Amino acid sequence: MKTTMDFLAEEGMERSEGTHIPFNWPGLVGRELEYLQQAVVSGHIAGDGQFTRKCQSFLEAELGVAKALLTSSCSHALEMAAILLDIKAGDEVIVPSFTFVTSANAFVLRGAKPVFADIRPDTLNLDETKLERLVSPRTKAIVVVHYAGVGCELDTILEIARRCKLPVVEDNAHGLFARYKGKFLGTFGDLATQSFHETKNFSCGEGGALLVNQPSLIERAEIVREKGTDRSRFFRGQVDKYGWVDIGSSYLPSDILAAYLWGQLESREQIQKTRRRIWMAYRDGLDRWSQRNGVRLPVVPAECEQSYHMFYILLPNLAARQGLIAWLKQRGISAVFHYLPLHSSKFGRTLAGQADCPVTTDVSDRLLRLPLFNALGEPAARRVIEAVSAFDV
Secondary structure, three states: OOOHHHHHHHHHHHHHHOOOEOOOOOOOOOOHHHHHHHHHHHOOOOOOOHHHHHHHHHHHHHHOOOEEEEEOOHHHHHHHHHHHOOOOOOOEEEEEOOOOOHHHHHHHOOOOEEEEEOEOOOOOOEOHHHOHHHOOOOEEEEEEEOHHHOOOOHHHHHHHHHHHOOOEEEEOOOOOOOEEOOEEOOOOOOEEEEEOOOOOOOOOOOOEEEEEOOHHHHHHHHHHHEOOEOHHHHHOOOOOOOOEOOOOOEOOOOHHHHHHHHHHHOOHHHHHHHHHHHHHHHHHHHHHHHHHHOOEOOOOOOOEEOOOOOOEEEOOOHHHHHHHHHHHHHOOEOOEOOOOOOOOOHHHHHHHOOOOOHHHHHHHHHEEEOOOOOOOOHHHHHHHHHHHHOOOO
């Protein structure tokens, strides 16, 4: 009799190598289902169970961070960061325009005004050469996003932050286990956030983590995460009862989600090897086509070790991008564009007014992401390469 594991494994293979290749498929890679069962049998499926602790300890040990706290999403980790930095109404927070909305929204929820920064044309990360001019007396934080798991120019950014006495938050949703100059992303800023959404390298469907690199923020981070109570101190025996001591919310994920995530983190090396193999196949297979057609492939600076989170291409113009999406769809392959600029969005304009982000606007119209997920087999990757290569830009 087939087990659930057998069925899901076969389903993932069929989707990645059959008639249709999805953009993403959150397949199993290890003992996820076994750990899910263990979590249920244990009788503790709320937050901060055995698997939550396993994941947090693993991240702390592997990355060398002072504290890792699992959250119900990367968005919630960013909201915690905004609270911990005491962001208030009237404050300004610098954030790239080319990012997911929650990179800004977490601070807007505290009443802050986002100040949108443009990106570099090579890595698509925040352009550090334009950063300092955005700093004002009202600036209270700098948010950097390591796009596609490729590190920002952190030496320059951190020097500006130090000189201006500003904390840095790393939105590292794409970059777990990637490095900048040999050091893990997520370990540079005062705070960093991770995503375990189903599209990420390591997933539990919906989930995230807050990495705390400033030891002075750890105790309050635990309180904010536990609805504003000192419950964590109570369980450590530091107080004889716990109560409401600060603002906060319920940011803990279920231990069922943590159990699934532990199965993925435990298979870290296998996942990264698979994704690297797919990424390299795309790069090598599309190199000559891209040069003939004026298409740009991802740029990874020598000082950066990427996470192999995504493979994107930059077409010459919007019409070419939309044409390739349609071409691939006709051949049973799903490819998608990415962020719409925040600075020119309907809500973004009401918050920040006019912002000068020409690279963001240009890139947003031309970028296309190809399928890349843990269950994508080599035959499917070859199909994608062949289909893209047959498109005449």
